[in-house]
Amino acid sequence: MTRCAMRVQAVRNILMTIKETVMTNSAAPHLLPVFARADIGFERGEGVWLIATNGDRYLDFTSGVAVNALGHAHPALVKALQEQATKLWHMSNLFQSPDGEKLAARLCSESFADFVFFCNSGAEALEGVIKLVRHHHFSKGHPERYRIITFEGAFHGRTLATLAATGSAKYLEGYGPPMEGFDQIPHGDIEAVKKAIGPHTAGILIEPIQGEGGVRSAPPGFLKALRQLCDEKGLLLAFDEVQTGMGRTGDLFAHRRTGVTPDVMSLAKALGGGFPIGAILATADAAAGMGPGSHGSTFGGNPLAIAAANAVLDVMLKPGFFDHVQKMSLLLKQKLASVIDRHPDIVSEIRGEGLLIGIKAVVPSGDLVAALRNEKLLTVGAGDNVVRFLPPLIVTEAEIEDSIGRLERACTTLSGNKRAAS
Numbered sequence: 001m002t003r004c005a006m007r008v009q010a011v012r013n014i015l016m017t018i019k020e021t022v023m024t025n026s027a028a029p030h031l032l033p034v035f036a037r038a039d040i041g042f043e044r045g046e047g048v049w050l051i052a053t054n055g056d057r058y059l060d061f062t063s064g065v066a067v068n069a070l071g072h073a074h075p076a077l078v079k080a081l082q083e084q085a086t087k088l089w090h091m092s093n094l095f096q097s098p099d100g101e102k103l104a105a106r107l108c109s110e111s112f113a114d115f116v117f118f119c120n121s122g123a124e125a126l127e128g129v130i131k132l133v134r135h136h137h138f139s140k141g142h143p144e145r146y147r148i149i150t151f152e153g154a155f156h157g158r159t160l161a162t163l164a165a166t167g168s169a170k171y172l173e174g175y176g177p178p179m180e181g182f183d184q185i186p187h188g189d190i191e192a193v194k195k196a197i198g199p200h201t202a203g204i205l206i207e208p209i210q211g212e213g214g215v216r217s218a219p220p221g222f223l224k225a226l227r228q229l230c231d232e233k234g235l236l237l238a239f240d241e242v243q244t245g246m247g248r249t250g251d252l253f254a255h256r257r258t259g260v261t262p263d264v265m266s267l268a269k270a271l272g273g274g275f276p277i278g279a280i281l282a283t284a285d286a287a288a289g290m291g292p293g294s295h296g297s298t299f300g301g302n303p304l305a306i307a308a309a310n311a312v313l314d315v316m317l318k319p320g321f322f323d324h325v326q327k328m329s330l331l332l333k334q335k336l337a338s339v340i341d342r343h344p345d346i347v348s349e350i351r352g353e354g355l356l357i358g359i360k361a362v363v364p365s366g367d368l369v370a371a372l373r374n375e376k377l378l379t380v381g382a383g384d385n386v387v388r389f390l391p392p393l394i395v396t397e398a399e400i401e402d403s404i405g406r407l408e409r410a411c412t413t414l415s416g417n418k419r420a421a422s
């Protein structure tokens with residue numbers, strides 16, 4: 001592309017963004033315009049498909065950003081929620097919660113954890129993780145140990161504490177001094193971790209695979225090395241599995257496939273299959289000090305949310321569920337590799353595990369997401385110029401084949417645009 005053509009393209013991109021923003025605002029003049037919403041609205045969903053208000057059918061490889069793991073309107077989830085809706089919506093944490101205890105017990109028996117705290121979102125789960133890590137050391141007589149090591153490219157949420165943990169200058173700008181207590185270092189750099197550990201360090205917080213950051217896995221052996229460091233120094237290891245958890249990477253939790261066990265973990269996104277619920281999981285030792293009054297939530301453990309999450313587990317824990325995810329993962333990766341072979345000018349690299357798949361775009365990732373949307377395939381952008389393919393975990397072979405046809409057409413269109421511009 002000539003410099004002139006590049007400038008023209010850059011101006012075009014800006015105009016597109018302005019146009020999208022204007023369209024967004026005119027379609028929803030009262031929604032705080034913090035999202036660059038595409039100009040499509042959806043009326044209902046069926047499995048992997050979303051039906052727009054104008055009747056168009058879209059293949060949904062966003063899953064509401066890794067939330068609708070069982071697709072849309074899954075009969076078991078619909079039934080569970082309908083039944084619960086006639087019984088009890090909300091109940092406060094002043095009383096017992098038999099179904100909450102049941103869900104917690106199941107999550108514990110599937111993991112390293114002894115205790116679960118339910119909340120309502122990913123950021124809220126991470127807030128709790130941060131508090132729990134600090135309180136662990138406080139209760140052991142070390143209130144000075146409050147700092148948490150995090151990694152560049154991380155995403156832990158949009159509240160003030162989780163933003164500070166995320167450490168992204170772009171998201172922090174304009175919101176006053178970031179909350180104290182986070183030391184961010186380059187992703188995957190074990191020497192930097194060692195250097196960052198000091199007398200104030202309480203723990204290390206990491207996503208087993210960075211989702212928003214661009215589907216970036218830690219280098220081999222990195223999580224294990226973190227575990228060893230934490231054991232040596234008496235630190236807590238916290239995994240943020242808000243995106244990687246609940247089957248997304250081909251097992252119930254991503255870390256189960258690495259053989260490394262954390263002391264604390266956050267869950268949210270797919271936990272309720274689309275109903276808002278988050279959770280903190282912790283060992284008894286990590287949670288030492290979290291007694292009555294030390295943390296709380298009005299809606300946390302809401303009966304509707306608990307019913308949805310128990311129904312999600314009913315489906316996911318059936319024999320063969322994760323085998324299916326892994327099989328679909330392999331197929332999708334193979335098919336994507338062949339598209340990369342045919343369109344190296346548009347896409348260049350496949351990342352991720354299970355059905356948390358990223359393809360690195362050669363063109364601006366937003367252009368690829370838009371071209372795919374034109375082909376009625378919905379995907380999600382991520383950092384590092386990556387486009388995420390996050391199909392519901394119940395996706396079939398035929399639907400994966402279908403998505404590849406759409407990707408192929410989008411790439412052909414983008415190649416044509418590129419040639420026309422040069």
Ligand SMILES: *Cc1c(COP(=O)(O)O)cnc(C)c1O
Nearest residue numbers: 121122123155156157211242243
């Ligand atoms: C989405 C996400 C969060 C934040 O979850 P919210 O429900 O949006 O607050 C935190 N951590 C990770 C890894 C995520 O992917």
